[in-house]
Amino acid sequence: MLSFSTISKSIDSWLRATFSDTWTMVIEMLIAGICVISLFAILGLILVLMERKVSAWMQIRLGPNRVGPKGMFQSLADTIKLLVKEGLTPDGADKFLFNLAPILAIIVAMLLMAPIAFAKDFQLWNMNIGVLYVSAVSSMMVISILMAGWASNNKYSLMGAMRSGAQIVSYELSAGLSILVVVVLSGSLNLNEIIQSQADGWWIFKGHIPVIIAFIIFIIAVTAETNRAPFDLAEAESELTAGFHTEYSGMKFALFFLAEYVNVFIVCAIGATLFFGGWMPFHIGNWQGFNHVMDFIPSSIWFFGKTFFLIFLIMWFRWTFPRLRIDQLLNLEWKYLLPISMFNLLLVTAIAILGWYF
Numbered sequence: 001m002l003s004f005s006t007i008s009k010s011i012d013s014w015l016r017a018t019f020s021d022t023w024t025m026v027i028e029m030l031i032a033g034i035c036v037i038s039l040f041a042i043l044g045l046i047l048v049l050m051e052r053k054v055s056a057w058m059q060i061r062l063g064p065n066r067v068g069p070k071g072m073f074q075s076l077a078d079t080i081k082l083l084v085k086e087g088l089t090p091d092g093a094d095k096f097l098f099n100l101a102p103i104l105a106i107i108v109a110m111l112l113m114a115p116i117a118f119a120k121d122f123q124l125w126n127m128n129i130g131v132l133y134v135s136a137v138s139s140m141m142v143i144s145i146l147m148a149g150w151a152s153n154n155k156y157s158l159m160g161a162m163r164s165g166a167q168i169v170s171y172e173l174s175a176g177l178s179i180l181v182v183v184v185l186s187g188s189l190n191l192n193e194i195i196q197s198q199a200d201g202w203w204i205f206k207g208h209i210p211v212i213i214a215f216i217i218f219i220i221a222v223t224a225e226t227n228r229a230p231f232d233l234a235e236a237e238s239e240l241t242a243g244f245h246t247e248y249s250g251m252k253f254a255l256f257f258l259a260e261y262v263n264v265f266i267v268c269a270i271g272a273t274l275f276f277g278g279w280m281p282f283h284i285g286n287w288q289g290f291n292h293v294m295d296f297i298p299s300s301i302w303f304f305g306k307t308f309f310l311i312f313l314i315m316w317f318r319w320t321f322p323r324l325r326i327d328q329l330l331n332l333e334w335k336y337l338l339p340i341s342m343f344n345l346l347l348v349t350a351i352a353i354l355g356w357y358f
Contacts, residue, residue, distance in 0.1 A: 008122055032124055036113050040106075040262055045075040047261040050308075051315055058319045079254070087250030092153040101148035102248065102255035108140045109262040115191050116269050119279050119300035123192065130191035131183055134270055135176055138225070141263065142168045145234065148256070149244040160243025163326060164234030168225050170333045175221035177341035181207075181214035181348045182274040191273055198277040200285055208356070210348045215275045217341055222267035223314055224329070226260060230321040231329060268310035272303065279303040 011031070015024040049064065049072070056063025064071030089095055115130035117123040127133055142165050149161020183189060185207055186197040197203075203211050224231035235243035245256045272278055279299035283291045324332070350356075 036110055036124070039113070040110070040258060043262055043265050044258045045079065047265065047311065048075045048078070048257075050311070051261075051318075054312065054315045055319045058316070082250060082254040085250040087252050088247075090153055090247050093247065094151040094153070097147050097151035098247075099252070101144045101151060102245075102252045102259070104144040104147065105141065105259040106255050106262075108137060108144065109259045109266065111137050112263075112266045116266070117192055117195060117273065117278055118303055119298070122300070126192055127190070129189045131179055131189045131194070131274075135172075135179065138263075138266075139168075139172060141225075141259075144259075145244050148248070152244075152247040154247050156240040156242075157244050157246045160234045160236070160240045160246070164227060164244060166326075167227070167231065167233060167329060170330060171221040171224040171231075171337075174217050174333060174337040174341045175225060177338075177345050178214040178218035178221065179270075179274060180345055181211060184345070184348050184352050185211070187352075191278070195273060195278040195280050198280050200283055202275065202277040202280070202282070204275040207348075208351065210344050210351065211275065213340065213344050214348070215271070217337055217344070218271055218275070219310070219313065220337065221333075222271065223317055224333075226263045226267060226314075228260075228264065228314060229318040230323050232323060233326050233329060236323060264311060264314060265307065268314065269303075269307045271310050272306035276306045277302075278306075 012024075012028065015027055019027065052063045052071075052074070062071075064074035067074045067077045089098055112134060114125040115123065115127055115133055117126075145164045145168075146161045149157045149159075149164075152158070182194060182203055185203060186194045188194055188197070198206075200206070204215055207214075227234045234240075235245070240246065245253055248256060279302050281291070281294035281297060281299070281302055283294060
């Protein structure tokens with residue numbers, strides 16, 4: 001069956017037969033870069049449309065329905081509008097940092113794509129410390145937000161950036177502890193090895209209640225880290241206009257907008273990998289017949305299906321819960337999620353040592 005892995009192996013074989021090893025590596029890096037940029041563009045178009053359609057469905061309305069069949073080209077029309085819109089730089093702004101911030105946001109998002117396994121044997125970079133790499137690089141996103149808020153020379157932007165900084169730094173703790181739950185059970189920081197450890201069942205099922213608790217905390221924490229409602233204090237329209245990107249327009253605004261949706265995809269891809277087996281089909285123990293049938297579905301379908309299910313879940317949050325106040329947001333993390341995460345990690349460590357999991 002045709003899949004990402006067979007395509008990548010065919011391209012690699014042809015390049016090695018045609019060019020030297022050095023040129024093969026250079027060409028493959030160029031192809032990988034072009035594919036990531038193309039994936040960014042496609043994800044931006046799909047996720048913006050998906051957000052509008054999901055919100056319309058939850059509010060019992062149609063959503064975009066004018067541009068293209070059933071509004072399918074609405075995202076493309078918005079992209080063209082942003083491309084031709086003039087990018088303004090406010091008086092008194094630090095021009096270098098103001099222009100650098102959205103570029104840094106998109107670079108961080110691109111770096112996070114590296115260790116994600118999109119399908120079986122299809123990964124940009126299989127590193128031994130994939131989980132640590134994702135946790136470390138994702139922390140850099142707050143730098144671009146703080147940079148944008150300060151460089152804009154706007155009090156609303158600065159206030160939004162400060163809120164975002166406090167929010168991201170706080171919720172990273174719970175997200176990290178939730179991820180460690182799966183690391184302890186699988187015994188590896190390598191994302192591929194974590195996926196392979198779920199060949200006889202996903203951790204969300206065979207890890208008992210502690211893994212379910214870790215997943216719930218992970219979803220809440222990454223929703224806050226990506227500045228999504230009900231944790232969108234950094235962009236609170238009713239209070240701060242648009243928060244840290246109030247002064248941005250044109251393609252600079254588009255880069256921030258794209259980075260937000262790509263980050264949602266990335267955190268959901270990580271969640272799918274850690275808790276739902278990534279590209280691994282749904283297997284049940286020694287049920288060979290059932291497992292064999294599940295293997296007929298391409299691994300890429302499994303991965304993207306799980307990832308988009310989690311994206312839908314995060315969108316569901318946005319259109320269900322009202323925005324929290326900043327004190328409620330920080331109380332939720334420091335008084336509830338963090339203590340629960342620490343106790344949960346201790347409990348999972350005991351379960352892993354005693355072997356009390358399937």
